[in-house]
Amino acid sequence: MxxxxxxxxxxxxxxxxxxxxxxxxxxxxxxxxxxxxxxxxxxxxxxxxxxxxxxxxxxxxxxxxxxxxxxxxxxxxxxxxxxxxxxxxxxxxxxxxEGLLSADVASGVHPPTPPRRLPKALPVDDVLRLLDGAGSEDPRGLRDRALLELLYSTGARISEAVGLDVDDVDQTERTALLDGKGGKQRLVPVGRPALAALAAYLVRARPVLAAKGRGSAAVFLNARGGRLSRQSAWQTLKDSAERAGIAGDVSPHTLRHSFATHLIEGGADVRVVQELLGHASVTTTQVYTLVTVNTLREVFATAHPRARG
Missing domain, CATH: 1.10.150.130 (Tyrosine recombinase, N-terminal domain)
Incomplete structure (x- = not known):
C-alpha cells in the first residue's frame, strides 16, 4: 500500500x-x-x-x-x-x-484496557521449602539465605533489597528502611526468621566478604566485597528454587507477590499491604484480593456439597 x-x-x-x-x-x-x-x-x-x-x-x-x-x-x-x-x-x-493541525481529533479516543493479570504467588509450603533449603554455612550461603528471608519477610523489590545499607537495618526495632520507587522511603517490619538469618550473615559472613573490598556500606556483598547486583540476587533465587524442586519460573517478584498474597489470605487489610509494598495507589494492591477470591472459589467448588448444583 x-x-x-x-x-x-x-x-x-x-x-x-x-x-x-x-x-x-x-x-x-x-x-x-x-x-x-x-x-x-x-x-x-x-x-x-x-x-x-x-x-x-x-x-x-x-x-x-x-x-x-x-x-x-x-x-x-x-x-x-x-x-x-x-x-x-x-x-x-x-x-x-506544532500548528500543523487545527484540532486534536484523537484526544477523545482511548486505548483498550489490557486484561488485569493476576500475580503469581507460591503456596506457603513452597516458600518455606525454598527458604529452608537456601544457602549453606559458608559466607556466600549465609548471605543468600539472609537475602531470600528478607525478600519474603518484607515484600521488598529486588532493587530495594540489594540497595540496603547496614545502617538501614535496625535489629532492635526489627525494621528495615527501604528506598522505593521515586526516591520514596518506607520503614517495614522484619520477621524473626529473617532477622536471625541476617544476624548470622552479618556476624559470620559479611566481614569475610567485606575484607576483599573497599569498605562498601551495603548489607549484601558480592565475592569482591562490593554491593551485590540485582542480577546476582536473581540468580541466587533461581538456584535455590531449583534445589527446592519448585517448578516454573521463580523470580524475586514471585516472593513479593507471595508476601502480599499470603498477608491478605491471612486477613491483613489491603491498605496495610499497600503501605508495606510501597504502592502509590491501593488500586495496584487490590489485584491481590482477586487472587484470594479465586482461591476461595476453588476451595468452595471442591469442598461444598452443593457447589456443583
Whole structure:
C-alpha cells in the first residue's frame, strides 16, 4: 500500500521529534514506526491524503480494526492495541501543538484496557521449602539465605533489597528502611526468621566478604566485597528454587507477590499491604484480593456439597 507523501512526511517529522528532542529509545521508536505505518495505511485505504483531513471517525475505525482485525491483519492483543493507539494519539497531539493541525481529533479516543493479570504467588509450603533449603554455612550461603528471608519477610523489590545499607537495618526495632520507587522511603517490619538469618550473615559472613573490598556500606556483598547486583540476587533465587524442586519460573517478584498474597489470605487489610509494598495507589494492591477470591472459589467448588448444583 502506497502511503501519501503528506502522511509520510508528518509521521517522519514526529519520529524525528522523538529522536532528537525526546531522546526516545530505539526499540520504542521502532514500535511507534510500525504502529504508525499501520495507521497511515488505514488512512490511505479510507482516502485520506494528509493529517489535517483525519476525523475522529477515522481514528475510531482504526481502533476498531486493531481490536477486531481489518481484513488484512488479525486483531492485536489488548496491550499491543493500546500501544498503537498511544502512538496515534501522540502523533496528533504533536501535530496540534506544532500548528500543523487545527484540532486534536484523537484526544477523545482511548486505548483498550489490557486484561488485569493476576500475580503469581507460591503456596506457603513452597516458600518455606525454598527458604529452608537456601544457602549453606559458608559466607556466600549465609548471605543468600539472609537475602531470600528478607525478600519474603518484607515484600521488598529486588532493587530495594540489594540497595540496603547496614545502617538501614535496625535489629532492635526489627525494621528495615527501604528506598522505593521515586526516591520514596518506607520503614517495614522484619520477621524473626529473617532477622536471625541476617544476624548470622552479618556476624559470620559479611566481614569475610567485606575484607576483599573497599569498605562498601551495603548489607549484601558480592565475592569482591562490593554491593551485590540485582542480577546476582536473581540468580541466587533461581538456584535455590531449583534445589527446592519448585517448578516454573521463580523470580524475586514471585516472593513479593507471595508476601502480599499470603498477608491478605491471612486477613491483613489491603491498605496495610499497600503501605508495606510501597504502592502509590491501593488500586495496584487490590489485584491481590482477586487472587484470594479465586482461591476461595476453588476451595468452595471442591469442598461444598452443593457447589456443583
Amino acid at each position: 502506497a502511503i501519501p507523501a503528506a502522511l509520510s512526511a508528518a509521521v517522519g517529522r514526529y519520529l524525528d521529534h522523538l529522536t532528537v528532542e525526546r531522546g526516545t529509545a530505539r526499540n520504542t521508536l521502532d514500535s511507534y514506526a510500525r504502529d504508525l505505518r499501520r495507521y497511515t495505511e488505514h488512512l490511505a485505504v479510507a482516502g485520506v491524503g494528509s493529517l489535517p483531513e483525519v476525523t475522529e471517525r477515522h481514528v475510531a475505525e482504526f481502533l476498531a480494526g486493531l481490536r477486531e482485525g481489518d481484513g488484512q491483519r488479525p486483531p492485536l492483543a489488548a496491550s499491543s492495541a493500546a500501544r498503537a493507539v498511544v502512538a496515534v494519539r501522540s502523533l496528533h497531539r504533536f501535530g496540534y501543538r
